[in-house]
Amino acid sequence: MLQALQDTCFSPRQTLRCPGGRVLDLRRPQVMGILNLTPDSFFAGNRIGSQDELLRRAELMLGQGASILDLGGYSSRPGAEDIPADEEKRRVLPAIEAVRQAFPDAFISVDTFRASVAAEAVAAGADILNDISGGQLDAELLPTVGHLQVPYILMHMRGTPQTMPQLTHYDDDLVLELVRYFRDKLAELRSHGISDVVLDPGFGFAKTPAQGHELLRRLPELQILGLPILAGLSRKSMVAKALGLSAEAALPGTVAVNTMALLNGARILRVHDVAEAVQTIQLVSTTYSPVFP
Template sequence: MTQIINCRGTLVDLVQPRIMGIMNITPDSFFERSRFYTTDEILTQTEKMLLAGATFLDLGGHSTRPGASPVSQDEEMRRVVPAVEQILARFPEALISIDTFRASVAKACVEAGAVMINDVSGGLLDTQMYKTVASFGNVPYVLMHMRGTIETMTQMTQYDNLVLDILDDLQQKVAQLRALNQRDIILDLGFGFAKNIEQNYKLLNHIEDFAVMNLPMLVGVSRKSMIWRKLNIPASEALNGTTALNTVSLLKGANILRVHDVKEAIEVVHLVEALLAK
């Protein structure tokens, strides 16, 4: 498996699992405490996450929770591009991922200094995304599995064979990206996107099956409904469940955990590494 990714000249070795901290520059993301608006809030949270040990910061200006209100391209740009610039002015060493399904937003953020593209649509929602990402040359692309749109994905959970269907879809998209000479691709199985709760857990239990693709794996289950609905609790109380599923993910080979709570995720990485070293 490819273990080293090139983030615009910064090489990151994924042999050691890495943590990606979530920063939502939105008013309506499902977990309220992940929303940041002002420059002071953004910089304070950046410092907190970096000090806690985050390798990447994932900035998003368009909520992708089920039922989220559409955000225009201009509004998404207005939210995220200044945030990238503000963070790098204060923390030039920060490795920023931009969470967007729009090629134009991805391009503007990379030009502002972002080093990774995290596309929840896997290229479905913008036909220019693959060409745009590949044109950068050394910007890793997080390829997530999804069906439909943000508005319709919850109605698109019918699969002939969940694992094989997703594997086939991702393999086809990787082939398209490779044809454009995209070098670094990171897989994301898309927990919560066009999957119901039972399917999310089945997929989590089959993470190892995707090792056949020989690509790094990002897992993002942090405080998602697959946890809090199962436990009948609010998202604000889902940290313990998140920690449990992050532990499982690492044991099954995850390379990057995308989380709201960096300190706790770092602790999981240390404990799992200690376990696997014995």
């Protein structure tokens, strides 16, 4: 299996080539700030109700040190309502246009699994596609990404946001299943000409809190695939439930698991709270200077 993985893996890369010739450097870990354009995000403190609020939040995150702003109009929390593509576009496209106009140098990610949303989002100014589904929920997505030639965040998930809470049983070793999944998906991405890829293990997506902690501990095992890893741990149930807290009270726990993720190889932290994540990277980089340039 090791040789098969080595044959399938992309060449190690610590940069993402974005539209307009811009390059996002991942040699030092970066922060992705979450901008939820949904009315039912699991963390109420991150829900955005107007364009003015969106731009204020974006300005704050960029000022605090976020390199990427991740905009999403489809809630992927467990059991979330399924909405049509037109509604998702209504939420996300004007927001991308507004953020791009106000902050032309920002790296913008669109959180979607739909090909039509992805194409229109990139036309509106998005640089990166963040897909929770690995191309499994829209057969046209991966060909569209290959045509768009934008960096692609490949996440592991089973089922849909509506069904994934019932799909947490793994017949084999959890990390081995993820490695196999990514191996097969990377071969598929290659066939579509997609070369700039970030891996997201999908904490909380078809995984129990206990499985999330196992995955966090074993995150270095995913480095065999030779690609940057994104950790999306912010205020999730594996943090809040482990502490007996609500998502609103789980910021200190989030800082703790983000520290673990960095020490285990994560290159992007996807967070609701940018300042704390930036400080975490700074301190880990200071203490473990051989790890990060």
